[in-house]
Amino acid sequence: MHRTERLYRLQCTDSEFDRLTRRLQEVEASLGETEELRQAHLDLQTVEQELHRLQARLRDLELENASLADKLEANEQRLYGGTVRNPKELTSLQEENEYLRRRKSQFEDVILEVMIEVEESQEQAHSARAHLAQVEERWRAEQERLTAERAELQASLAALSEKRQALRAAIxxxxxxxxxxxxxxxxxxxxxxxxxxxxxxxxxxxxxxxxxxxxxxxxxxxxxxxxxxxxxx
Ligand SMILES: [Zn+2]
Structure with missing residues (x-):
């Protein structure tokens, strides 16, 4: 082998070694959590927090509505029970009855609105979970591919390193x-x-x-x- 041919073969080996080293660095940088995966987790977390907030609000409203129903029931027992005969007291009970009914009706409207919001939020959480599952599946496949590529690169680099040493020994x-x-x-x-x-x-x-x-x-x-x-x- 001519003098320059040896150097040329060493150059080819070194260039290949450099190229694979750069690729190995890229592969290693791509291993681990990606921005897309982080974002998908974050999106799900955000919609789930909103869903929990709405569900808690709905529970509070239902509790208040139940207590309003109790008050109304007690009021009606007194109003129609026949034990109260004083007209002034009856008028005041009547007024309270109307007030409680109005409040209850308003409450029920709000409960209905919040129920719709909860439903919408549940749908959003559902699609965020589905999206995350999809991203995770793609991510896992990609990580597997990258891990396999890393092993191949490491093996190739080890072989090139030996080849390089052998070539250098003859120069x-x-x-x-x-x-x-x-x-x-x-x-x-x-x-x-x-x-x-x-x-x-x-x-x-x-x-x-x-x-x-x-x-x-x-x-x-x-x-x-x-x-x-x-x-x-
Ligand atoms: Zn030149």
């Missing part, structure tokens, strides 16, 4: 130093392919004499424009 230290230095300075790409006289690292055309040197592969030839080591297949 002279001076070349490795040049390569590592260029990788650091050139965004991870130290070796560029020369295709049809053009450096694929910077897309600049090179003189044919240079292409000739590159083809021999025994000396390191650098792109005059971007400075990368050139390699041609």
């Amino acid at each position: 002279p230290p001076d070349d490795l130093e040049t390569y590592d230095d260029l990788r650091r300075r050139k965004g991870g790409q130290a070796v560029a392919l020369l295709q049809e006289g053009t450096c694929q690292g910077c897309r600049v055309s090179l003189p044919s004499s240079k292409a000739q040197q590159v083809r021999q592969g025994d000396v390191l030839v650098f792109c005059g424009s971007c400075g990368r080591i050139l390699y041609t297949r």
Whole structure:
């Protein structure tokens, strides 16, 4: 294997390693609770709180209505029971009776309104629960997929790491130093392919004499424009 071919193969391995490392970071960032799931939980919590508030209000209203019914019953027993004969007292009982009836009728209207609100709120809670279940199911499937992908990436990275070590062991230290230095300075790409006289690292055309040197592969030839080591297949 030519000197530059070894470096080129190391470059391919390193580039693949970098690519998979970036993907692994993305995968790890996507694991765990998502914004969509958090929002679905929050929405359900909000509608359930409102439902509980309405249900408590309805219970209070029904209790008050029952106590009003008791008062009305007591009033009517006195009013029609025949024990009260004083006309003034009877008039006052009559007035109280009318007042209690009016109150009760108003109460019943409010109870009806709140019952409708409770029903609507129950529907909202139902659809929020259904939505959450749907989001959770999708989320769980996605988490499973991501967890499997993470394991695959970790295995591939371990294999690439071994391959990289084997490749490096066969490259002279001076070349490795040049390569590592260029990788650091050139965004991870130290070796560029020369295709049809053009450096694929910077897309600049090179003189044919240079292409000739590159083809021999025994000396390191650098792109005059971007400075990368050139390699041609
Ligand atoms: Zn170049």
